Amino acid sequence: MSGFDRFSGSEMYIADDGLLSSVNAAVALERPLLVRGEPGTGKTMLAHAVAKALGKPLMTWHVKSTTQAKEGAYTYDVVQRLNDSRFPDEADRDVSDIRAYIKMGVLGRAFQAEEQVVLLIDEIDKADIEFPNDLLRELDEMAFYVPEIDETVSAKFRPITIITSNAEKELPTAFLRRCVFHYIEFPDRERLNKIVDAHLPELPSSLVEAAILRFYGLRKIEALRKKPSTSELLDWLVVLARSGASPEEIANRMPFLGTLIKNEKDLDTIAARKKQGLGLA
Amino acid sequence: MFDLLLFNIRTQGVKVGVGEWLVFLDGIARGLVVDLDGLYQFGRSILIQSETQFDSWDIAFDATFKGVELEPDISDQLLQWLADAQAPSGPPVDLDMSWEEMRKLFYERLKEQKERHDGGNKWIGTGGTSPFGSQGRTNRGIRVGPGGNRSALAVAGERRWSNHRADTQLDVRDFQVALRALRKLTRDGVPELDLDGTIRKTVDNGGDIDLDFTRAKENKVHLVLLLDTGGSMDPHARLVSQLFTAAMEVQGFRSVTTWHFHNVPYGVLYRDYRTADRVPIDEVLASMSSNHRLVWVGDASMAPWELFGRYHDGPWGGGEGRDGLNGLSWLRRIKEMCPASIWLNPDPVRYWAHPTVSTIGAIFSMFPLTLEGLQDAVRKLRSPV
Known part of the structure; x- marks a missing residue:
């Protein structure tokens, strides 16, 4: 096993063996890595950690509901050109040069980079259902065609591509087949302790332990619509530490619950359970 | 040599394609x-490609x-030799040896070995082409020493992903994803500026701005849920309420309405059965268009007379059956009137042999109330009637 950069986690990013194996398989096979998992399990963080660990620049494409696949490649600013052609005195570029009006998107810049970059396509499921299909060729060949200038932009160095998805929409099979797939599981207690330790090393362990116990108790409640995630736990711990809450207080009262539970109905559910004297842990 | 794995995984209903299989083999070869x-x-x-x-x-x-994979008694000393494993160099080596032979050989070596070995082809060691040890180059073998934390078979045997299976696990979000596929987008919305069109028209116009408008995309589908309530449906209340929540929260439908009935509707549908707020079926039907999609949820099992009987004057029928139509005729x-209808049955398929279930199943396409069932149902609703 040699000839490619290997990722082994980082100080701030605690990954399990399965995730490391998937990342390295994706890097070695030059295929995009599709990462899925509950919100707050560190899907986006992974790309940052990989980029940092391998010492490569990170380029991020945040996908929104209105994002079109083509925007990632390039945009041709026709309106600006039209405007410049009518008012040439105000134009800051050469109207007769179409290239001046072609602006590369994130994909385009990643392909043109003079070194290998880590390309993060974040929350791909936010876009239209057909969006991933429109990216098939781009991700397969790491190239796209610009008809306006009759040129093909192809990657000088195939980017290490990491794609995240919250599974809001089913992704098309053709797309899935081209990816290395990894599902980030919710961390078990041991790994969660490590994660907390990596981010907040100065917290007293009695506080962390009490909070984590409570946290897993909350996650066990089936009726919750949105279970609290790792990132919310970290926020909660910071608030708890700043307020000087004692471990006993955390165990009995669960202060600052709003940091963990953000859904009104879920707060009601928990209040009702408290009233009924149902244990939470 | 992994053919058996491919066969086994396809037997499990996972459609592994040739493309992925080649990538898999390629990865192993590398x-x-x-x-x-x-x-x-x-x-x-x-x-x-999915946790399901x-x-x-x-x-x-x-x-x-x-x-x-074996977990034999291994001396601490042996493990220490293996702890700082040498990275393998050179191409992987294909071993022609059955697992049985390998197992035997392994135990023999274990008995005989007295010292550390790195890079050889016989002893338990690191690197090298012996099938035993750590970090070796053989395509298979018995790993001893550092590697993953837990044996793959222990992980596989645990089957802790079983609750992610698409045919059992369901939550509101899954339902929403499935329901969303029902959307039918058409350009019927509010007028908005069509930039491309404007540019084209402006150019045609010799450079003088000429605006072009188009209509925004809009979902035309009305979703109608018809829920069998009470009686034998009580055990399914949680499941049905999840579907209900999903339907109410899923965005983009022109409208979502819910009606209740018991077993089968007799002339009326209930908006709220506790307050007996009810509407004649004909009135409900009159308001429906070709963009309405009906999703029935019920176990469809009842006493035959409840379906075939000419009239029903229990608390649910309210006597409306007296006009001569039985439950079956109403269905x-x-x-x-509304052909885009399907029936979701929360009972497992093995209980569907009941006569009223098969009768209702002959009218509406019936699907189990599981994620896969709902996906199939949505597909059916999307296909032209």
Whole structure:
């Protein structure tokens, strides 16, 4: 096993063996890595950690509901050109040069980079259902065609591509087949302790332990619509530490619950359970 | 040599294509996999594309490699030799040896070995082409010493992904994803500026701005839920309420309405059965268009007279059946008026042999109330009637 950069986690990013194996398989096979998992399990963080660990620049494409696949490649600013052609005195570029009006998107810049970059396509499921299909060729060949200038932009160095998805929409099979797939599981207690330790090393362990116990108790409640995630736990711990809450207080009262539970109905559910004297842990 | 794995995984209903299979073999040929743990992780990341299929993978993997990995008594000294493993160099080596032979040989070596070995082809050591030890180059073998934390077979055998299976696990979000596929987008919305069109027209116009408008996309589908309530449906209340929540929260439908009935509707549908707020079926039907999609939810099992009987004057029928139509005829009438209807049955398919279930199933296409069932149902609703 040699000839490619290997990722082994980082100080701030605690990954399990399965995730490391998937990342390295994706890097070695030059295929995009599709990462899925509950919100707050560190899907986006992974790309940052990989980029940092391998010492490569990170380029991020945040996908929104209105994002079109083509925007990632390039945009041709026709309106600006039209405007410049009518008012040439105000134009800051050469109207007769179409290239001046072609602006590369994130994909385009990643392909043109003079070194290998880590390309993060974040929350791909936010876009239209057909969006991933429109990216098939781009991700397969790491190239796209610009008809306006009759040129093909192809990657000088195939980017290490990491794609995240919250599974809001089913992704098309053709797309899935081209990816290395990894599902980030919710961390078990041991790994969660490590994660907390990596981010907040100065917290007293009695506080962390009490909070984590409570946290897993909350996650066990089936009726919750949105279970609290790792990132919310970290926020909660910071608030708890700043307020000087004692471990006993955390165990009995669960202060600052709003940091963990953000859904009104879920707060009601928990209040009702408290009233009924149902244990939470 | 992994043919059995491919066979097993396809038997589990996972459609592994030739493309992924070649990538998988390619990865192995490149030495990405050094032991069974690696094979488990690597194979899953390449061949499986959804956590709902992880359980199938576990079953297939377990079946393929059961008995391959051993946990023999290994001396601490041996483990120490292996602890700082040498990275392998050179191409992977194909071993022609059955697992049975290998197992025997392994125990023989274990008895005889007295010292550390790195890079050889016989002893338990690191690097090298012996099938035993750590970080070796052989395509298979018995791993001893550092590697993954837990054996792949222990992980596979645990089957902890079983609750992610698409045919059992359901939550509101899954329902929403499935329901969303029902949307039918058409350009009927509010007028908005069409930039491309404007540019085209402006150019045609010799450079003088000429605006072009188009209509925004809009979902035309009205979703109508018809829920069987009470009686034999009570055990399914949670499931139905999840579907209900999903339907109410899913965005983009022109409208979502819910009606209640018991067993089958007799002339009326209830907006709220506790307050007996009810509306004649004909009135409900009159308001429906070709963009309405009906989703019935019920177990469809009842006493035959409740379906075939000419009239029903229990608390649910309210006597409306007196006009001569029985429950079955009402169902037929609704289906005729609104053909885009399907029936979701929360009972497992094995209970569907009941006569009233098969009768209703002959009118409406019936699907189990599972994620897969709902997906199939949505597909059916989307296809032209």
